[in-house]
Amino acid sequence: MANKRDYYEVLGVEKTATEDEIKRAFRKKAKECHPDLHPDDKTAEDRFKEINEANEVLTDPEKRARYDQFGFNDPGMGGNPFGGAGGFDFGGMGFDSIFDMFTGGTGGMGARRQGPQQGNDLRYDLRITFEEAAKGCQKSFDFYRNENCETCKGTGAKPGTSPVTCQMCHGTGQIRQSGGWMTTVRTCPTCGGTGKVIQDKCTSCGGSGRTRNRRTCTVKVPAGIDNGQTIIMNGQGEPGLRGGPSGDLYINVIVKPHKLFKRDGYDLRLDFPISFTQAALGAEVDIPTLDGTVKYKIPEGTQPDTEFRIKGSGIQQLRGSQKGDLIVRVRVEIPKKLNDKQRELLRQFDESSTGKEYEQRKGFFDKVKDLFN
Numbered sequence: 175m176a177n178k179r180d181y182y183e184v185l186g187v188e189k190t191a192t193e194d195e196i197k198r199a200f201r202k203k204a205k206e207c208h209p210d211l212h213p214d215d216k217t218a219e220d221r222f223k224e225i226n227e228a229n230e231v232l233t234d235p236e237k238r239a240r241y242d243q244f245g246f247n248d249p250g251m252g253g254n255p256f257g258g259a260g261g262f263d264f265g266g267m268g269f270d271s272i273f274d275m276f277t278g279g280t281g282g283m284g285a286r287r288q289g290p291q292q293g294n295d296l297r298y299d300l301r302i303t304f305e306e307a308a309k310g311c312q313k314s315f316d317f318y319r320n321e322n323c324e325t326c327k328g329t330g331a332k333p334g335t336s337p338v339t340c341q342m343c344h345g346t347g348q349i350r351q352s353g354g355w356m357t358t359v360r361t362c363p364t365c366g367g368t369g370k371v372i373q374d375k376c377t378s379c380g381g382s383g384r385t386r387n388r389r390t391c392t393v394k395v396p397a398g399i400d401n402g403q404t405i406i407m408n409g410q411g412e413p414g415l416r417g418g419p420s421g422d423l424y425i426n427v428i429v430k431p432h433k434l435f436k437r438d439g440y441d442l443r444l445d446f447p448i449s450f451t452q453a454a455l456g457a458e459v460d461i462p463t464l465d466g467t468v469k470y471k472i473p474e475g476t477q478p479d480t481e482f483r484i485k486g487s488g489i490q491q492l493r494g495s496q497k498g499d500l501i502v503r504v505r506v507e508i509p510k511k512l513n514d515k516q517r518e519l520l521r522q523f524d525e526s527s528t529g530k531e532y533e534q535r536k537g538f539f540d541k542v543k544d545l546f547n
């Protein structure tokens with residue numbers, strides 16, 4: 175105990191220092207002589223212990239008062255009065271195990287950082303037409319990809335030189351800091367967590383080890399693909415780190431809507447306008463499909479919004495050879511303007527009606543009659 179330094183002297187504060195001043199001084203000192211920063215300096219560990227002990231006593235009002243009164247010779251506490259009392263004891267513990275206690279261990283983190291790591295996935299929005307989606311197509315597009323620099327093979331160091339171990343973190347990639355009894359671990363700012371520092375930077379990539387290159391991808395888009403579906407090009411993403419596999423390229427397919435057709439699973443839907451006379455008399459019409467027009471006979475007396483199916487004129491199934499149907503909905507159009515002759519003809523038609531022509535109307539007015547009788 176005789177050669178123990180005064181706690182205030184250890185932290186470099188006045189005897190009148192406030193608790194905040196003591197804490198601040200402790201953090202500064204602890205940072206300066208952190209054993210992780212001085213691995214080859216045996217006295218750093220001792221100095222670090224000394225600082226911790228001083229901090230423990232001086233930030234505890236009761237202990238500080240006793241220390242102020244009795245110094246290291248507190249008669250009320252035999253032997254070492256302060257070491258480990260109700261607090262922290264370094265006895266027999268290496269710094270690493272102590273830090274691991276506080277940080278939950280760094281082994282896993284270190285392994286992740288240093289082991290192989292898969293490259294980043296990339297994403298590309300590929301816009302195709304409705305017909306291209308229905309029938310399949312081959313598409314080429316350009317995209318940008320970060321790749322390992324060809325000049326330095328991804329090391330970032332000028333050819334012929336190698337990165338050296340970072341002096342700040344001694345290759346761990348992490349800086350540990352003590353504040354009070356807590357230890358925080360942060361990424362080394364000097365090497366950015368890699369543990370290596372490049373002294374002679376590669377001029378092609380500026381030391382990053384990566385260059386951004388324009389690449390062309392050719393993809394076969396299968397028939398039947400729908401809007402929002404993804405084609406994955408394995409290994410076409412960014413290269414992996416430390417021998418890890420490349421990422422994937424996710425091609426997000428965006429299908430332009432069609433002017434006439436709407437997709438409903440593998441079926442197509444089409445609204446087809448006909449005149450009220452076609453609906454009443456029946457008619458042979460040309461229905462458009464994705465493969466040209468087909469003839470269809472609309473029967474006499476077709477009601478508005480009637481749907482009919484044209485088998486196999488839909489979309490080819492993504493896996494398989496079956497095709498969906500084309501579902502045609504009849505939209506009956508009533509003329510908004512008539513000439514005198516047309517008006518006269520329709521009046522004659524109406525006068526010739528017996529009322530039996532209109533089933534729904536007859537049924538409806540029968541019910542109205544019931545209502546009032």
Ligand SMILES: [Zn+2]
Nearest residue numbers: 323326376379
């Ligand atoms: Zn390079």
Ligand SMILES: [Zn+2]
Nearest residue numbers: 340343362365
């Ligand atoms: Zn470092």
